[in-house]
Amino acid sequence: MIKVLDSFVADKIAAGEVIERPVSAVKELVENSIDAGAGSIIVEIRKGGKSYIRVTDDGCGISFDEAETAFLRHATSKITGITDLDNIVSLGFRGEALASISAVSRLTMVTRRAEDISGVKLVLHGGRVVTKERTGCNTGTTVIVEDLFYNTPARRKFMKTDAREASSIIELIQQYAVCYAGIRFMMINNGMTLFSTNGDGDPYAVISLLYPSLAKNGLLPVSSSSVKGYVSDPGSTMSTRKGQLFFVNGRLVSSAVIEKGLEEGYQGRIFSGFPAAVLFIEAEPCDIDVNIHPGKQEIRFLRQDDVRSGIAEAVSKAVMTGAGVPKGFVKKIESDAEKQLNVDVQQKKETGSAEQTSIREFLKNLEERDSHKESREIPESVEDPEIKMASAVAEEPELLYTPLSSQAKAAPEPVRIPAPFDFAELTYKGYIFNTYIIMQGSDEVYIFDQHAAHERVFYEKFMRGYNNSAHSPQPVLTAFTINVSNDVYSMSGEWLGDLVRMGYDIEDFGDCTFIVRGIPPYMSLSEAEGFARGYAEAVGETGGINRVVVDKLITKSCKSAVKAHDVLSEQEITDLMSELAKCDNPYSCPHGRPTFIRISSYDIERSFRRK
Numbered sequence: 027m028i029k030v031l032d033s034f035v036a037d038k039i040a041a042g043e044v045i046e047r048p049v050s051a052v053k054e055l056v057e058n059s060i061d062a063g064a065g066s067i068i069v070e071i072r073k074g075g076k077s078y079i080r081v082t083d084d085g086c087g088i089s090f091d092e093a094e095t096a097f098l099r100h101a102t103s104k105i106t107g108i109t110d111l112d113n114i115v116s117l118g119f120r121g122e123a124l125a126s127i128s129a130v131s132r133l134t135m136v137t138r139r140a141e142d143i144s145g146v147k148l149v150l151h152g153g154r155v156v157t158k159e160r161t162g163c164n165t166g167t168t169v170i171v172e173d174l175f176y177n178t179p180a181r182r183k184f185m186k187t188d189a190r191e192a193s194s195i196i197e198l199i200q201q202y203a204v205c206y207a208g209i210r211f212m213m214i215n216n217g218m219t220l221f222s223t224n225g226d227g228d229p230y231a232v233i234s235l236l237y238p239s240l241a242k243n244g245l246l247p248v249s250s251s252s253v254k255g256y257v258s259d260p261g262s263t264m265s266t267r268k269g270q271l272f273f274v275n276g277r278l279v280s281s282a283v284i285e286k287g288l289e290e291g292y293q294g295r296i297f298s299g300f301p302a303a304v305l306f307i308e309a310e311p312c313d314i315d316v317n318i319h320p321g322k323q324e325i326r327f328l329r330q331d332d333v334r335s336g337i338a339e340a341v342s343k344a345v346m347t348g349a350g351v352p353k354g355f356v357k358k359i360e361s362d363a364e365k366q367l368n369v370d371v372q373q374k375k376e377t378g379s380a381e382q383t384s385i386r387e388f389l390k391n392l393e394e395r396d397s398h399k400e401s402r403e404i405p406e407s408v409e410d411p412e413i414k415m416a417s418a419v420a421e422e423p424e425l426l427y428t429p430l431s432s433q434a435k436a437a438p439e440p441v442r443i444p445a446p447f448d449f450a451e452l453t454y455k456g457y458i459f460n461t462y463i464i465m466q467g468s469d470e471v472y473i474f475d476q477h478a479a480h481e482r483v484f485y486e487k488f489m490r491g492y493n494n495s496a497h498s499p500q501p502v503l504t505a506f507t508i509n510v511s512n513d514v515y516s517m518s519g520e521w522l523g524d525l526v527r528m529g530y531d532i533e534d535f536g537d538c539t540f541i542v543r544g545i546p547p548y549m550s551l552s553e554a555e556g557f558a559r560g561y562a563e564a565v566g567e568t569g570g571i572n573r574v575v576v577d578k579l580i581t582k583s584c585k586s587a588v589k590a591h592d593v594l595s596e597q598e599i600t601d602l603m604s605e606l607a608k609c610d611n612p613y614s615c616p617h618g619r620p621t622f623i624r625i626s627s628y629d630i631e632r633s634f635r636r637k
């Protein structure tokens with residue numbers, strides 16, 4: 027039942043529903059359709075939504091008697107009292123959207139409940155009912171918004187170009203389609219169907235269809251009780267956060283807390299950029315406040331730390347697996363992926379012929395690229411699903427109606443259930459360039475960087491030793507000296523004490539030299555020597571330290587602890603592997619670079635065009 031909230035409750039809904047652009051109207055209408063339990067939602071726009079917006083659903087519909095009430099301010103069927111505000115399970119709750127949209131447009135609503143013989147058609151101009159009549163129609167609701175802001179010229183000025191407005195709307199519908207994979211969405215722009223999803227409930231299929239670049243390298247499934255979704259492997263990052271979609275209780279949100287949790291989940295394995303992630307987070311409605319933003323895009327978590335650590339833990343489980351090991355040859359693919367995302371996001375959303383040309387151009391480039399493949403080191407498969415996707419848009423829009431399950435099959439990498447990475451399964455296959463160790467797993471080859479691996483092993487050994495063991499120096503047979511530059515020498519007050527605390531017996535020997543008579547018990551002689559030197563120099567570089575940067579300095583100094591271009595014996599390789607296997611995070615060096623990469627037998631076969 028749609029009722030007008032009393033003024034006390036209404037006042038609590040402080041944020042107010044603001045329709046400032048066509049996309050805000052579309053968002054409210056689509057949210058209403060979702061709240062109405064729709065299984066199918068069709069969104070059609072013309073001229074970026076400025077002249078025409080139509081949202082059609084097969085949801086519960088509205089009765090003849092209540093049709094007008096829905097347009098009153100603070101009229102809602104979703105909450106009744108003040109306590110409900112703390113327990114919002116629907117997307118809408120303010121009862122303001124239809125009132126706000128109808129006030130600034132010419133609006134037509136056609137709606138029928140399943141149990142009614144006939145439906146109702148209601149026309150409002152500037153919020154005033156012009157006609158109300160019974161009509162035959164399908165179950166569900168269609169809302170048509172024409173000439174948005176026709177009576178508010180000031181608002182009209184703030185709208186962007188048709189293409190930009192269309193772009194925002196299409197992006198929004200793509201996001202909802204991913205979040206509500208169980209609902210069939212169809213997006214029509216200027217008479218052209220851009221995409222439709224089949225509502226079979228598989229978000230990965232929708233991601234593959236609408237964001238092929240995200241799915242291209244294969245996303246890792248995240249699954250904990252409150253966090254589900256997909257994240258990219260640490261090697262496939264993007265330069266912006268465009269590849270991050272967060273949904274809390276079915277609501278698309280931007281949230282620094284979630285971003286932080288996501289980042290933490292990678293445990294320092296992101297070398298640069300931002301991981302791609304589509305996360306569905308479930309929270310108790312009473313633990314979030316969704317009423318802090320006019321567009322409801324931001325929410326407040328009442329228990330931020332729990333949310334953050336819950337996300338970090340779930341992401342970490344997904345990433346710290348064999349599937350999370352960065353793929354070899356990823357560089358080229360990665361930059362293509364980013365380019366492609368921009369094509370997805372920008373060009374697909376431009377209007378009419380502009381879109382056609384740009385995608386054709388894009389295809390032409392791809393073709394040219396393909397014809398040069400022979401000369402490329404690692405050819406990519408001709409069976410590129412993105413190429414298929416783009417051609418579908420450019421030439422045969424109806425192709426997009428093919429069942430999503432077949433689209434999903436075209437996704438390059440099937441969703442895998444992550445298994446913990448097992449070093450014991452690897453066999454040693456070789457050693458190349460005096461730097462890289464080749465190990466073979468059941469279906470993949472792994473290439474380890476001995477330096478990165480050493481750094482990781484040393485870093486963890488060091489941190490463990492530093493935290494757990496007594497810091498009394500272990501005497502060395504022959505004392506050694508360390509020479510530093512003048513500036514580092516003059517700053518010895520800054521770093522000498524640290525080394526002593528770490529377990530060095532070290533003393534000023536005059537003339538820019540220090541003598542070391544004892545080393546920390548958890549280091550070998552060469553490690554201790556390299557580390558002391560690296561630490562002193564690192565302090566010199568940063569020009570002084572405080573407690574906060576000590577960890578960074580240690581990280582940096584690890585590098586010097588590992589001798590460059592050491593040729594390792596097979597025994598040393600075996601030792602290194604078993605030490606790495608014992609690390610908490612064997613996947614990346616302390617600087618975030620991968621310690622090893624993987625190349626699947628599939629990738630190799632593909633490169634030889636066997637697949």
Ligand code: ADP
Binds near residue numbers: 085119121124167
């Ligand atoms: P809110 O969504 O905050 O309740 P709205 O102004 O968006 O407020 O909608 C007012 C009421 O109209 C809703 O509470 C709902 O009962 C009804 N309504 C709106 N859109 C639809 C729809 N597509 N299908 C069924 N009912 C709808």
Ligand code: MG
Binds near residue numbers: 057058117124
């Ligand atoms: Mg609403």
